[in-house]
Amino acid sequence: MRLAELSRRSGVSTATIKYYLREGLLPPGRQINTTTAEYDDEHLRRLRLVRAMIQVGRLPVATVREVLRNVDDESLGRAIRLGAALWALPQVPEPDEEDEYVQSAHREADKLLETLGWSNARLLTTISPAYRSLVVAVAAFRRLGYDWGAELLVEYGKLMHEVAKLDVDFVETHPSEAEKMETAVLGAVLTEPMLQALRRLAQEEESGRRYGFE
Amino acid sequence: MRLAELSRRSGVSTATIKYYLREGLLPPGRQINTTTAEYDDEHLRRLRLVRAMIQVGRLPVATVREVLRNVDDESLGRAIRLGAALWALPQVPEPDEEDEYVQSAHREADKLLETLGWSNARLLTTISPAYRSLVVAVAAFRRLGYDWGAELLVEYGKLMHEVAKLDVDFVETHPSEAEKMETAVLGAVLTEPMLQALRRLAQEEESGRRYGFE
Numbered sequence: 001m002r003l004a005e006l007s008r009r010s011g012v013s014t015a016t017i018k019y020y021l022r023e024g025l026l027p028p029g030r031q032i033n034t035t036t037a038e039y040d041d042e043h044l045r046r047l048r049l050v051r052a053m054i055q056v057g058r059l060p061v062a063t064v065r066e067v068l069r070n071v072d073d074e075s076l077g078r079a080i081r082l083g084a085a086l087w088a089l090p091q092v093p094e095p096d097e098e099d100e101y102v103q104s105a106h107r108e109a110d111k112l113l114e115t116l117g118w119s120n121a122r123l124l125t126t127i128s129p130a131y132r133s134l135v136v137a138v139a140a141f142r143r144l145g146y147d148w149g150a151e152l153l154v155e156y157g158k159l160m161h162e163v164a165k166l167d168v169d170f171v172e173t174h175p176s177e178a179e180k181m182e183t184a185v186l187g188a189v190l191t192e193p194m195l196q197a198l199r200r201l202a203q204e205e206e207s208g209r210r211y212g213f214e
Numbered sequence: 215m216r217l218a219e220l221s222r223r224s225g226v227s228t229a230t231i232k233y234y235l236r237e238g239l240l241p242p243g244r245q246i247n248t249t250t251a252e253y254d255d256e257h258l259r260r261l262r263l264v265r266a267m268i269q270v271g272r273l274p275v276a277t278v279r280e281v282l283r284n285v286d287d288e289s290l291g292r293a294i295r296l297g298a299a300l301w302a303l304p305q306v307p308e309p310d311e312e313d314e315y316v317q318s319a320h321r322e323a324d325k326l327l328e329t330l331g332w333s334n335a336r337l338l339t340t341i342s343p344a345y346r347s348l349v350v351a352v353a354a355f356r357r358l359g360y361d362w363g364a365e366l367l368v369e370y371g372k373l374m375h376e377v378a379k380l381d382v383d384f385v386e387t388h389p390s391e392a393e394k395m396e397t398a399v400l401g402a403v404l405t406e407p408m409l410q411a412l413r414r415l416a417q418e419e420e421s422g423r424r425y426g427f428e
Contacts, residue, residue: 120427201345
């Protein structure tokens with residue numbers, strides 16, 4: 001398809017598509033002659049991904065480029081490639097390793113992964129931003145003197161594992177490796193606000209069941 | 215306890231405590247004489263909550279004041295009071311009701327709540343920010359042409375209901391009504407980043423189990 005059709009089918013203006021092409025967020029089309037290029041379904045899919053990251057996820061262009069570089073890196077195995085694409089997404093600030101709450105949060109997070117039997121995740125603790133996010137969150141609880149029990153974290157962890165199985169199952173329904181990667185990134189950008197909304201709605205439901213709305 | 219001890223036990227500087235007092239985020243202490251006031255455990259708890267909202271949740275002072283006003287409103291029933299406190303937290307932008315994707319997202323969200331049997335949450339759809347957040351998230355999927363199936367949303371909803379039961383169970387372990395309200399707000403501010411971290415770690419675990427890290 002030509003640029004005009006790509007624009008029509010994606011709902012993205014031709015000016016924006018040209019901007020993405022210049023910024024290297026979209027691979028160039030197949031040049032037919034000096035003024036015309038031909039685009040295909042791969043461009044359409046990539047455009048959808050870029051739009052999701054920029055318009056919904058509000059990610060800066062440099063971050064989008066970094067995520068895509070990992071999505072496209074065929075030298076990596078699937079699990080690492082998936083992780084690398086997600087790890088390029090914005091993360092919480094780094095934990096301050098000198099802080100005593102951060103140090104005990106590390107011990108608590110390690111214990112949690114052990115209790116949950118997440119032996120693969122444990123292999124990644126030195127490099128995974130998700131692990132560092134968990135440490136930051138646990139340290140914040142403890143610094144506030146919040147007595148959230150270790151058992152409760154285990155229960156949340158088990159439920160999040162069920163969520164992750166649905167996530168990975170959905171990624172697997174896509175045939176090509178490229179689509180799997182793109183779906184994983186789209187899922188991370190789009191489903192986090194959705195799960196948060198569902199959790200709050202479920203809290204309203206559960207409060208209403210237990211206490212009624214009077 | 216005096217101001218100095220409140221500062222020591224809370225880890226919040228006396229200057230910051232005085233600022234919170236002036237801004238009405240902390241109720242005044244019991245005046246012993248013209249220069250000295252006495253504070254109690256209720257002040258300590260309230261200080262922890264204010265700090266969590268400002269330092270961890272990065273909420274503006276006006277929002278914190280609004281949340282606290284609802285936390286303290288004893289004229290409301292428990293479910294509504296809980297909801298009102300959480301509803302004052304920052305929410306996603308309002309859905310554009312003229313947009314065709316938003317209109318069909320409303321139908322999809324209503325169908326989802328019906329399928330899940332969340333009849334209490336359905337009573338609140340005209341006023342609940344969580345419902346509007348869900349509509350915005352579903353509309354974003356659809357606008358991108360993302361074929362996330364309705365069945366998958368139902369599965370996520372069921373798991374989030376299990377999460378919400380843990381949330382409400384934990385709130386109920388606190389004896390007084392005031393502590394229940396404070397815990398619900400702290401939970402919303404502190405546990406969302408934690409659940410997100412756990413979900414990403416669980417995705418790494420699940421990818422590692424299915425594909426290995428090579």
